[in-house]
Amino acid sequence: MIYEDIDVGTGLALGTHRFSAEEIRRFALAYDPQSFHVDEAAAKSGPFGAICASGWHTASAMMGLLARHFGRLAERARAAGREPVAPGPSPGFDDLKWLRPVYADDAVTFTGTILAKRESASRPAWGLVSIETVGVNQDGQPVFSITAHVFVARRPGGG
């Protein structure tokens, strides 16, 4: 993935993550042990009516699919005889929104859109690419959105 080859407006099909009850519970026991994520009985009388995934679990699942998407792009470059260029670190994310609960066995499909790109003033070898990512459940309802900012290497010599 090279900065110069990225076009604003391009869509990215990142894939689908199915949230099993077991994975929801395992993630939440480690990182978000609130009753509506880990305790079936308490969740029934809680704000969501049933166990649902930690919002951080949803965000992490999105990141897993995004990282695997970058991995596939690198493999494709390698197969075409080009040197694969991994994206660099991310300085942060904006507009993290949990729009609806993600319940056990929900399958959330994430898609991205390249929102913007700009050259980095402080790091001339890199550009900063902004990707809006939306997660939609099996009923077509948006459950999650976020805007990611990722450093992407520029083509040596430019152009």
Place this chain on the structure above:
Amino acid sequence: MIYEDIDVGTGLALGTHRFSAEEIRRFALAYDPQSFHVDEAAAKSGPFGAICASGWHTASAMMGLLARHFGRLAERARAAGREPVAPGPSPGFDDLKWLRPVYADDAVTFTGTILAKRESASRPAWGLVSIETVGVNQDGQPVFSITAHVFVARRPGGG
């Protein structure tokens, strides 16, 4: 935790999370399999110089400590003969910043500050509380910050 008892400006000591190499790798293999999180050799020549935690791992560790802090407040209320009130869901977070890498064996101490509170117009039983959370490593360097928005139940009948 009751909305009316929360004072803007209050500090919260959330605790410390130690990021073992094993946990960094386990989280990243599931949710962020980029080479600088999972592959020692690749990480050495990568942007951070060594394996470091996924930013989502750092955020999730913060959430784990925040949820346990809420749990301790509930236990204290129960011990004092009061009905514990769990915080409600969060509509989202703002200003997620990864300020420095979190390396293997780093111990990150998270503290919170109550930034603001306001009654919810749409949900009269709840107030919305904003908490700024900062994570600082064992060398005193900030590595992470975020502002959380959490729904907190209001006292029935008010006051």
